[in-house]
Amino acid sequence: MLNDLPYLSAGEGPPLVVLLYTPQAANPKGPARWSTMRLVRPFTKHFTVYVVNRPPGLPPVTMMTDLAAVYARAIATTFEGPVHVLAISTGGSIALQLAADHPDLVDRLVLAGTACTLGPAGKRAQRAYIERARHGKRPSAALAEIVTESTIGRVLLKGLLWLSDGGHEDYTDAVTVLNAEDGFDLRGRLHDIKAATLLIHGGKDLVYPLDLARQTVEGVPDARLVVYPGRSHNGTFTDKRFAPDALAFLTDS
Template sequence: MEVAHSLGGLPCLSLGTGPPLIVLLFTPQAAVPAGWGRRYLMRLVKPFTEHFTVHALTRRPGLPPDTTMADLAAHYAGGIEAAFTGPVHVLGLSTGGSLALQLAADHPGLVARLVLGGTAAAPGPICERANRAYVERARRGRRPSPPLADLVTESPIGRTLVAALAWLADGRGDHTDGATMLNAEIGFDLRARLPEITAPTLLIQGQKDLAYPLELARQTAAGIPGAKLIVYPGRSHGATFTDPRFAADALTFLRSP
């Protein structure tokens, strides 16, 4: 059974049994996901709960709008240090992967093993553009998610459909905190610091990822000492996480000696 609580002062959804696995991902609100967001999260992490206690962490609300990725990493590091006595495994997805990379570089003693899905040490140009549009719309009080449709498909019809669904999913909620997190990824580039990451690292990437193109993923894996890259042919950004191979490949890596 999942439990929503505060872990080291950070909103957290915990479930499963076993050693801790920290999951980092983008959430529109600085709170434990609810509704469709909760169901999607549960689908992603359920395979891991047989072997780990999964802790899906989110940020505290009200962070300054100019918060950087390094600021976020320090924010999360404080929560992890308060809750655990030693290094923990970390799974970072998409923008959460950017955060996980920053955490592993800035706070190497906190990360035992690092799994990254659908991410890279810098976002691609489509992701940068979508993030900027999201931030601008959120800060003007508009439903911000439609521009993120550009990350899903290159089909004009598909983008229109996804954008409409994203607009509906936004509802009337406050997305200011979501904008703060995506704003931190604008201009993010950790490639020069990748050699500082000491945790054993696995990166899983879709061949057709529009947000973090495969070449950037290859540069990321090549820059981290001993890192391994797995590529899923034909898979898009979101389809990487839901591919049945994803959890199996990640678990094999996380459970290896």
């Protein structure tokens, strides 16, 4: 545990804190763990990577500022000085809040597939996820809308996502985090972020539309945007350019 937070670590070198979204407030297991470590493996050649998760059992009224404070305490008590942060999707929302509220803790920030607030489709899908979870239904099928624009693709994906939930998971912690992101809007606070920032974004991201990514970069004093045309939300992080682009920024002295 990293200041009571579950985490995975690998690699050698200065710390790189990675923030991702996971349905459970625990280290990923099985295929999810494999895909997580595959994502961060290129970074382990330059950094000691810490994939840090939230603690279980957060109060249902938790806001994004509360989540950022949880990670801020872990960073402040574990590392000497500010750290580099790599954050994806909902993890990026948390990282933006962290960098705005605790600018002394983040010295370089790479974001992917995220923005200063959710787009309309992202909000709609996440609210549907929350409602399904609250009614005891497998919730992930609600996310098909933000994965593809294809009608046939959504029908097929809903079935696959429904199966992926397994039927025995507790999604209470996931609902808490998604509720926090539902109320997240940092457009009035972006100027408080002092870290050098890179946002890598897909041109066809349905969760956080490209115009919101542009607003985010325009609001952060030292930020730039890299767009992968034609890439979806998930396609951004799996693109072969992602790790090299992020590493070039993180290791640029």
